[in-house]
Amino acid sequence: MNALALALSAAQTMLALAGVCAVWRLVRGPRARDRVLAFDALYVVGILLLLTEGIRNGRTVFFEASLVMSALGFTSSVALAKFLLRGEVIE
Amino acid sequence: MTLAPDLPTWAAIIVAIAALLGAAITLIGAIGLLRLPSFYQRVHPPTLGMTFGAFFILCASMLCFSILQSRLVLHEILIGMFLLLTTPVTLIILTESALREEHGAQTAAFVRGEPVDEPEQ
Numbered sequence: 001m002n003a004l005a006l007a008l009s010a011a012q013t014m015l016a017l018a019g020v021c022a023v024w025r026l027v028r029g030p031r032a033r034d035r036v037l038a039f040d041a042l043y044v045v046g047i048l049l050l051l052t053e054g055i056r057n058g059r060t061v062f063f064e065a066s067l068v069m070s071a072l073g074f075t076s077s078v079a080l081a082k083f084l085l086r087g088e089v090i091e
Numbered sequence: 092m093t094l095a096p097d098l099p100t101w102a103a104i105i106v107a108i109a110a111l112l113g114a115a116i117t118l119i120g121a122i123g124l125l126r127l128p129s130f131y132q133r134v135h136p137p138t139l140g141m142t143f144g145a146f147f148i149l150c151a152s153m154l155c156f157s158i159l160q161s162r163l164v165l166h167e168i169l170i171g172m173f174l175l176l177t178t179p180v181t182l183i184i185l186t187e188s189a190l191r192e193e194h195g196a197q198t199a200a201f202v203r204g205e206p207v208d209e210p211e212q
Contacts, residue, residue, distance in 0.1 A: 005095035007107035011114035011148075018114075018121035018140065025125050025133075033189050034130060040181055041124055041137035044174065048117060048140070048148050051167075052110055055155045058096040063152070063166065070170055074177040081181055085188035 008056050012049060019045045036080045043073030102158050106151045113147030116140065130189055134182055141178045145171060 022045060026038035047066045054062030079089050098106065116139050123136025149167040156164040 002095070004098065004103040004107050007111055008095060011110040014111075014114035014118045018118045021118075021121035021125040022137075031130070033185055034133065036185055037130075037133060037137065037182075038124065040178070040185075041121060041140065044137070044141050044145065044178075045117060045121065047170065047174075048113065048144060051148050051152050051170075052114070055096065055106065055110065055152050056094055058155070058159050060156065063170075067170055067173075070173050070177075074173070074181065077181045078177075078184065081184040081188060085184055085191065 005056070008052055012052050012056075015045055015049045015052065019049070033081075033084055036077060036084065039080070040073075040077045043069060043077070047073070096155060096159055098155065098158055102154060106155050109147045109151035109154070113144045113151065116147065117144035120144065131186070134186055138178060138182070141174050145174050 019042060022038045022042040026035050026042065029035040029038055047069050050062045050066040050069065054060065054066075083089050095103075120136040120139030123139070124133055127133045127136065149171050153164060153167045156167075
């Protein structure tokens with residue numbers, strides 16, 4: 001099914017563009033909170049990119065990788081946001 | 092890069108449309124994150140990718156693996172639940188830190204519904 005490969009390539013290209021947008025905001029963001037927000041968007045784009053790669057290869061390894069990525073991404077972005085809110089991560 | 096799973100035609104069409112739709116929605120959210128002028132406006136667009144973008148791509152993945160392994164594969168729901176439950180936590184903490192930094196602790200207390208001292212006239 002060649003059309004499916006083409007559609008998956010287009011989806012991956014769009015997700016990569018979304019990642020570029022998030023990285024641009026991460027680099028440029030005027031304040032630290034914009035950077036945390038961009039990081040939050042970036043790891044979600046990474047998860048979706050891994051999932052489309054999993055569809056393309058038909059293997060479940062990518063699913064496990066994206067599960068780990070969602071857990072670690074949530075933890076780190078909450079730690080960063082908490083640091084911005086309170087000035088320390090664990091009170 | 093022309094690798095693709097061997098799916099029946101109807102499933103391939105649904106998987107392709109769902110993956111394209113999810114990626115397009117995520118891209119729209121990321122463009123919004125890049126273009127909108129203020130922080131409070133920029134908080135909203137990435138949630139497009141975290142809700143609907145993830146929903147469509149996870150549906151495509153579920154359908155694809157269900158047909159490839161010829162049994163019901165639903166473990167992608169785990170990622171969806173995790174994203175849906177954790178995104179608001181991060182964004183609420185982030186927005187409250189922005190409010191606190193710009194308007195002082197009183198506004199943040201007001202947002203949480205706590206009593207606020209009225210300034211004396």
